[in-house]
Amino acid sequence: MSERVANELRLMIEEAEQEERCLVADSQRDRLRLCRLVRQNRMTSPLRGLYCPTELWDRLNPxxxxxxxxxxxxxxxxxxxxxxxxxxxxxxxxxxxxxxxxxxxxxxxxxxxxxxxxxxxxxxxxxxxxxxxxxxxxxxxxxxxxxxxxxxxxxxxxxxxxxxxxxxxxxxxxxxxxxxxxxxxxxxxxxxxxxxxxxxxRSESGGESALRATIVKLGFPVPTPQLVIKDPIDPSRSFRLDLVVRNAAGVLVDIELDGRDKYLDPSLTGGADPEEVRRAERLRESRVTAYGIEVARFSGSDARDAARVGRVLAAFGVAKGIPPQTQARNRTRGRARGLRWRQLRLGPHELWYKVIDMRRRRRPQAGRRLPFQQSEVLCP
Structure with missing residues (x-):
């Protein structure tokens, strides 16, 4: 690849990176160049005509x-x-x-x-x-x-x-x-x-919402999101519990969702070191248990695992009730009322006749005659 071509591709990559998008082949010449890089595993093509450097693409989440x-x-x-x-x-x-x-x-x-x-x-x-x-x-x-x-x-x-x-x-x-x-x-x-x-x-993340949905579908009590309690040591501070339910003995159970972003995402950690975040989390849990609240922890992958969620909550004594309806029932369509035209094929000729559903048709009043009888055959 010549220096001129390399510079053109570098400019295309920088422009796409500034706009946070994939590269777009605007001409046949650019498409051939990018396809050559795809065959060399230097570029990835998620869609036809779209490209992204392989090293960058592997670092991105879905x-x-x-x-x-x-x-x-x-x-x-x-x-x-x-x-x-x-x-x-x-x-x-x-x-x-x-x-x-x-x-x-x-x-x-x-x-x-x-x-x-x-x-x-x-x-x-x-x-x-x-x-x-x-x-x-x-x-x-x-x-x-x-x-x-x-x-x-x-x-x-x-x-x-x-x-x-x-x-x-x-x-x-x-x-x-x-x-x-x-x-x-x-x-x-x-x-x-x-x-x-x-x-x-009140749910603060999609993982908490998914975990709450799993708990509801299993028939456990609907959890209360983000319950605020005071720090028993320092009343000027307060803690928020992700999800809270009450077990059969009347004890509150704090359901905490610990995803990777909780310790690695700078927007959630405030730029703090992950180990410092874990230390603060352990200190927080010790203050929460001072109220007699039990703490059940789930990972991000557990939020949609109904079997695991059920086993953990059962171990903490949370009683299961009747699961509520969370999926809409399909409405069955009844038999259509009224008159319908049916088609008969009798040899080379096609005849049409009307069919009367006598089970759904009211009995005619005395002295009145139906406009046609069930046995009548009407030609088009």
């Missing part, structure tokens, strides 16, 4: 990768609107990384339906509210939340609903009213209503 892909697609197609969990990610709402394998986008006209292995999942909707956020065209924040709640299950939907309440400061009742306004006629509204009925903006 959320960061999806953001770079979306910003690169927005540069290629400035008028393309994104929706569902992709829009939720752009709005900085908590989204499970398992849902970021596809990019969700809107189009106004129909077309070939994409399979589950496709990198872009298209949604056809003409009345969606679209706005610009962070340089990307996405559905509005309210529209995004309604779409996510209607399309996600209870656990993943509760993660988004809690994040929406926490970000906007709205109440559960306002979220339910929002579903009435924007969810009319949308598939999945019953599930969205169920999920919204358990939403709580």
């Amino acid at each position: 959320a960061q990768r999806c953001r770079r892909i979306v910003r690169a697609l927005a540069r290629q197609h400035p008028y393309l609107p994104f929706c569902h969990v992709t829009a939720a990610l752009i709005w900085d709402l908590p989204v499970s990384w398992q849902l970021l394998g596809q990019v969700h986008a809107l189009r106004s006209t129909g077309g070939r339906r994409q399979g589950p292995a496709s990198s872009i999942r298209w949604h056809q909707r003409s009345d969606a509210q679209v706005t610009n956020h962070d340089g990307v065209r996405v559905t509005s924040l309210d529209q995004t939340v309604v779409d996510c709640l209607c399309s996600l299950d209870f656990t993943e939907g509760l993660v988004v609903a809690d994040g929406y309440l926490r970000r906007t400061g709205t109440t559960r009742r306002q979220l339910q009213n929002l579903l009435k306004d924007l969810g009319h006629g949308v598939k999945g509204v019953p599930q969205a209503r169920l999920t919204a009925s358990f939403a709580d903006g």
Whole structure:
């Protein structure tokens, strides 16, 4: 590779890094150069026409990768609107990384339906509210939340609903009213209503919301998020407990979620050393137990592990009740009423006749004659 070509690629990489997006091949010459680097394992191509240095791509988590892909697609197609969990990610709402394998986008006209292995999942909707956020065209924040709640299950939907309440400061009742306004006629509204009925903006992270959803589905008492207690040694200080339930003996159980970000993310640690954060956490736990509160700890991977969560809470004496309904029941469609046209094929001729459902039709009044009898055959 000549020095001129290397300088051009370096400028492309620096520009993409400043905008936190993938590289876009604007010409056939650039595409051939980048494809050559892909064959040398120096570049990674997550989507056709999009590239990222392999060393950088390996350091990114799924959320960061999806953001770079979306910003690169927005540069290629400035008028393309994104929706569902992709829009939720752009709005900085908590989204499970398992849902970021596809990019969700809107189009106004129909077309070939994409399979589950496709990198872009298209949604056809003409009345969606679209706005610009962070340089990307996405559905509005309210529209995004309604779409996510209607399309996600209870656990993943509760993660988004809690994040929406926490970000906007709205109440559960306002979220339910929002579903009435924007969810009319949308598939999945019953599930969205169920999920919204358990939403709580006091949860501080998506992991806490997922853990609370798992506890609820198992039939344990609904935990109270972020309970504040005073430091028994220094009353001027206070502690917040992630989730609190009461066991069968009436003792409070503090359910703590210890993810890696709690010790490594500078925005959560304030730039402190991870060992210093662990020391402060042990000191905090000793002050909490002074009230007689028991502490149960879970890792980030335990939040969705129903079997492990059930065993741990049972060991702490938390009684299980009747699991509430967290999945909407599918409504069975009854038999259609009224008259229906049926088609008969009798040799070369086609005859039409009307079929009367006598079980659902009222008996005619005396003195009145039906407009036709059940045995009548009407030609077209």
